[in-house]
Amino acid sequence: MKKLIILLSLIFLLTGCYDNVELDDLAIITGVGIDYKDNNFYLTYEILSDTKTEGNTALESYTVSGKGKSISEAFINTNYKVSKKSYFAHLKVLILSQEIVNSHFDEITDYILRDNNIRSEFKVVVANETTPEDILKNNDKNHPVVSEIIVNLIDNEKFNNNLVIGETFREIVAKLISNNYDVILNTISIKDKEIAINNSYIFNGFKYKNTLTKQDSTLFNMLTKNVTAIEFDKNYEKGNVTITVNNSNTEIKVTKDKIIIKTTLEGKILENNALFDLTKTNAYKKLNKDFSKLIEKKITNFIEFLQDNKSDILGLQENYYRTTRKENNGLWISSNIEVNVDLKINTKGFIFEVKK
Numbered sequence: 001m002k003k004l005i006i007l008l009s010l011i012f013l014l015t016g017c018y019d020n021v022e023l024d025d026l027a028i029i030t031g032v033g034i035d036y037k038d039n040n041f042y043l044t045y046e047i048l049s050d051t052k053t054e055g056n057t058a059l060e061s062y063t064v065s066g067k068g069k070s071i072s073e074a075f076i077n078t079n080y081k082v083s084k085k086s087y088f089a090h091l092k093v094l095i096l097s098q099e100i101v102n103s104h105f106d107e108i109t110d111y112i113l114r115d116n117n118i119r120s121e122f123k124v125v126v127a128n129e130t131t132p133e134d135i136l137k138n139n140d141k142n143h144p145v146v147s148e149i150i151v152n153l154i155d156n157e158k159f160n161n162n163l164v165i166g167e168t169f170r171e172i173v174a175k176l177i178s179n180n181y182d183v184i185l186n187t188i189s190i191k192d193k194e195i196a197i198n199n200s201y202i203f204n205g206f207k208y209k210n211t212l213t214k215q216d217s218t219l220f221n222m223l224t225k226n227v228t229a230i231e232f233d234k235n236y237e238k239g240n241v242t243i244t245v246n247n248s249n250t251e252i253k254v255t256k257d258k259i260i261i262k263t264t265l266e267g268k269i270l271e272n273n274a275l276f277d278l279t280k281t282n283a284y285k286k287l288n289k290d291f292s293k294l295i296e297k298k299i300t301n302f303i304e305f306l307q308d309n310k311s312d313i314l315g316l317q318e319n320y321y322r323t324t325r326k327e328n329n330g331l332w333i334s335s336n337i338e339v340n341v342d343l344k345i346n347t348k349g350f351i352f353e354v355k356k
Contacts, residue, residue, distance in 0.1 A: 027084040031147035033132025035097040041074035095132035106206040120170040128187035180318035239273030254320040
């Protein structure tokens, strides 16, 4: 039998030391699911395998599950069920259940940090209205490796509509350690046998606080990453107008008693059911003004939502510290909010500079 390196070459290049273990003896784990029920931690591994058909090698996966009273016992018991040495260096996705993020997020994080066999560059998501095990078992002939599906879905969603956060475990831990950031995690579910990205969960420390809507998720990305392709809709007497933001630049400043947000946006009209005369400068002047106010209100409501939940996913306390070299100590929660949006809607390939 040829070495498992045939399988690995299909998706990634392995480097480094393997503690003198032959690749044939490794169980390459790309996905891990963790659940908690009936006073037990439940683990599910997605493990790569290769199937030979007519001289070709096809990449597939299978799952192995185990449980334990503690998270370490669950890993030990699950490893016992694996016929080869469990190898986590190419772990791509960690899927947590709702119960885990509600009550055991700190335990899981601590265990993974202490386990030198587990890499830290994998994505972390939460199973919504399903279990981590069911997600990792949701493969078929066309989608043989679930962890690959999830990573590709995150990348595609991030590129197309900015709904996802897609941070790695390393990035999440850095925020938790800083005490000046809170964590945001994407959720995934199974809809019509297909894996789908859902809303995002926000935290205060290790404690789950609330769920972001898809609109709020796009606002978060707009404020932190200057992303594009965000749509806004406004109703008028004759119908609605929809615009998409295709360029953005945001500056945030936090003082002792105020959160100041200034964002410059460029956009274009997608729908004009209100029948504005788009050959007239006054039409763009009104639309710029109306949508600027609309977006300012949405951003203000979003910040107030974060204040109510005491979830600093924007890193406002870090912003204050970098400016003053003083700890904010939660002052941002009761700070006033000042938002200024400067929107310019593109027409015929040009951006009108409209005097206010």
